[in-house]
Amino acid sequence: xxxxxxxxxxxKPREEVIEKMIHALREDYGNPxxxxxxxxxxxxxxxxxxxxxxxxxxxxxxxxYFTSGGTESNNxxxxxxxxxxNRLGQHIITTGVEHxxxxxVMRYYEQQGFDVTYLKIDKNGIxxxxxxxxxIRDDTILISVMxxxxxxxxxxxxxxxxxILNEKKSKALIHVDGVQAFGKIPLxxxxxxxxxxxxxxxxxxxxxxxGGLYINKDLKLNPIVFGGNQEKGIRSGTENxxxxxxxxxxxxxxxxxxxxxxxxxxxxxxxxxxxxxEEIDDIRINSPLDDNGSPYVLxxxxxxxxxxxxxHYLEDKGIYVSTGSACSSKGHGQSxxxxxxxxxxxxxxxxxxxxxxxxxxxxxIDYTIEILKNSVEEIRQITMR
Numbered sequence: 001x002x003x004x005x006x007x008x009x010x011x012k013p014r015e016e017v018i019e020k021m022i023h024a025l026r027e028d029y030g031n032p033x034x035x036x037x038x039x040x041x042x043x044x045x046x047x048x049x050x051x052x053x054x055x056x057x058x059x060x061x062x063x064x065y066f067t068s069g070g071t072e073s074n075n076x077x078x079x080x081x082x083x084x085x086n087r088l089g090q091h092i093i094t095t096g097v098e099h100x101x102x103x104x105v106m107r108y109y110e111q112q113g114f115d116v117t118y119l120k121i122d123k124n125g126i127x128x129x130x131x132x133x134x135x136i137r138d139d140t141i142l143i144s145v146m147x148x149x150x151x152x153x154x155x156x157x158x159x160x161x162x163x164i165l166n167e168k169k170s171k172a173l174i175h176v177d178g179v180q181a182f183g184k185i186p187l188x189x190x191x192x193x194x195x196x197x198x199x200x201x202x203x204x205x206x207x208x209x210x211g212g213l214y215i216n217k218d219l220k221l222n223p224i225v226f227g228g229n230q231e232k233g234i235r236s237g238t239e240n241x242x243x244x245x246x247x248x249x250x251x252x253x254x255x256x257x258x259x260x261x262x263x264x265x266x267x268x269x270x271x272x273x274x275x276x277x278e279e280i281d282d283i284r285i286n287s288p289l290d291d292n293g294s295p296y297v298l299x300x301x302x303x304x305x306x307x308x309x310x311x312h313y314l315e316d317k318g319i320y321v322s323t324g325s326a327c328s329s330k331g332h333g334q335s336x337x338x339x340x341x342x343x344x345x346x347x348x349x350x351x352x353x354x355x356x357x358x359x360x361x362x363x364x365i366d367y368t369i370e371i372l373k374n375s376v377e378e379i380r381q382i383t384m385r
Contacts, residue, residue, distance in 0.1 A: 089139030125154030153297025162193025
C-alpha cells in the first residue's frame with residue numbers, strides 16, 4: 001500500500017497531462033519562434049495555455065510569462081524590480097516566513113546595502129497589516145509576501161496590500177509568491193493590485209521544470225538573463241513546449257474541478273486533524289484549520305518524537321510525508337517558519353507536514369492514523385525511558 005501525503009513538495013502528474021506531453025514530444029517538436037507553419041502552430045498552442053492560466057488567476061494572457069518554475073519566477077520578479085527601481089529607494093518589505101527562493105535573494109540585497117524589513121506573524125502564521133502599514137517608508141520600493149505558506153498553509157491577506165499602499169500614497173510594487181496558492185485557493189490577481197505573481201507546474205499535477213510569472217502589463221521590467229528575446233525578452237531561451245502543454249492540460253482540469261477538489265481535500269484535512277486530536281496525545285496543530293489556512297496543508301508537531309524519525313517509520317509502511325519544505329528539508333537547522341510561529345525546539349523537531357491531493361481518501365487517512373499511532377507509541381517508548 002502506498003499513500004502519498006507530500007503534495008506540497010511535488011504532485012503526481014495527471015494521466016491526461018502525461019498523455020499530452022508525450023504527444024507534444026512526438027508531434028509538437030518544432031520551435032515556437034520558427035517562422036514556418038510547424039512553429040506557428042506550436043506558438044498558437046503555447047498562447048492557448050497562456051489564456052487558460054490567465055483565466056484561472058483573472059489576468060490578461062499577455063501578462064503571463066513562462067519560466068522553469070517558482071524559484072526562477074521569484075528571482076526574476078524581485079531582481080528585475082529591485083534592479084530597475086533602486087534609484088527610487090533601497091528599502092524592501094517581506095516576511096520572515098518566505099520560501100528560500102525569496103529569503104536568499106533578500107539576504108543578497110542586504111549584502112549590497114539594501115534595508116530589508118521582515119514582518120512577523122501571529123499564532124495563525126498571518127502577518128499584521130498594522131505592522132505592514134507602519135513599515136512602509138518613502139524609500140520602500142517593493143513588498144514581497146507569500147500567498148500561501150509552504151510549511152503551514154497560512155493564507156496571507158495580499159488583497160489588502162494595495163489598499164494600504166494607496167492610503168500611504170506609496171508607489172512600492174507588490175510581488176507575491178503564489179506557488180502554493182495557484183490552483184488551490186481562489187485568486188483575483190488583477191483586482192488585488194498585485195504587480196508580479198509566481199506559479200509552478202509541478203505543484204498542480206503538472207510537470208516539473210515549468211512555471212510562470214504574471215507581470216502587470218503596466219510594469220516594464222528588464223530581464224536578468226539575456227538571450228534570444230523569447231517571452232517578449234523577459235525570459236530568453238527556447239520555450240519548454242512539452243512542459244507548457246502539460247501545464248496547460250493540468251490547468252484546464254484544475255479550472256473545471258476547482259471547487260470539487262478543494263472541498264474534497266478540505267474534508268480530508270479536517271478529518272485527519274480531528275482524528276489526530278482525538279487519538280494521539282501530546283500533539284500540536286500548527287496549521288490554521290479555518291479559512292485562514294489552505295485546505296491542502298496540515299502541519300503537526302508530535303511531542304517526544306523527532307519528525308525525521310517518524311517520517312522514516314511512516315515511509316517503511318508506504319506513507320510519504322515531509323518534515324517541512326522540500327527545498328530546505330535537507331539543510332541543517334530549525335524550520336524558520338515554525339520558529340517564527342513561536343514553537344519550542346522540541347515542537348519544531350517533532351513536526352510533520354501532511355499535504356493532500358484530490359486522490360487521497362478517508363481510507364488513506366484511516367490507515368495513516370493507525371500507522372501513526374503505532375509509530376508514535378513505539379518512538380516514545382524509546383525516547384521517554
